[in-house]
Amino acid sequence: RRPPNADHLPIMSVIDISAVISDSTPRRNWRMTDWKAFREELSKRLATMPPMDIIRDVETLEAMVEFVQESIMATADQVVPMSTPTPFTKRWWTKELDEAR
Template sequence: MVMVLPKGVPTLQHLNTKNWTRPDNVFCTEHTQGLFVKCATDPANRGPKTDHVPVLSVLDLTLTNTNPEPRHNFRATNWEKFRETLRLQLNEVGPPTALATDREFQNAARALTRAIQETIEKEVPLCKPSPYAKRWW
């Protein structure tokens, strides 16, 4: 935790003694510290018969626009062509064999995954998602 309110800034004036103290603090994480533009007190804005001084925090919360990445549109896929391309990709992998070791299993899984991914890249068209679409979750 990091103290954002500068050291020595009083946040309370006792109503009877008029002594200034600092019981109020402003903490944040190191991650959010860079978002603070200003953190200070405003004694002129103190309400009537109140001893605490308002603490004003100004944060830079600007949003960056991101362009949605194109993704695969499986609805527009020609599945006959997809199956044929996948069949050719799997022929390059070779016929199924018994897997005796963990290494053989890992290699077979990698080859199968690569064949499916390459087929998707070749046969499934890309679409640009609408910036107004909401995610399903």
């Protein structure tokens, strides 16, 4: 309907401005990692790898890969802090942005 004394029709808009809620599952906070401590711990773990001069078969290769993967995961479990994001966390926000603000 046209409003009284108007020569136009109103435009009705409905805008959903609800906040996007992010997943609050705990995850590794790689940005807060002490990379020097990570490298040191990983070096200690990899130093215990059994010596394998030459990879002669697939089983040996797979064993080495598994050892390296487990070493990296164990190091991450020990050194990399966990973070539980709040429902309105902005993943793109960094410490540098905080300081610049």
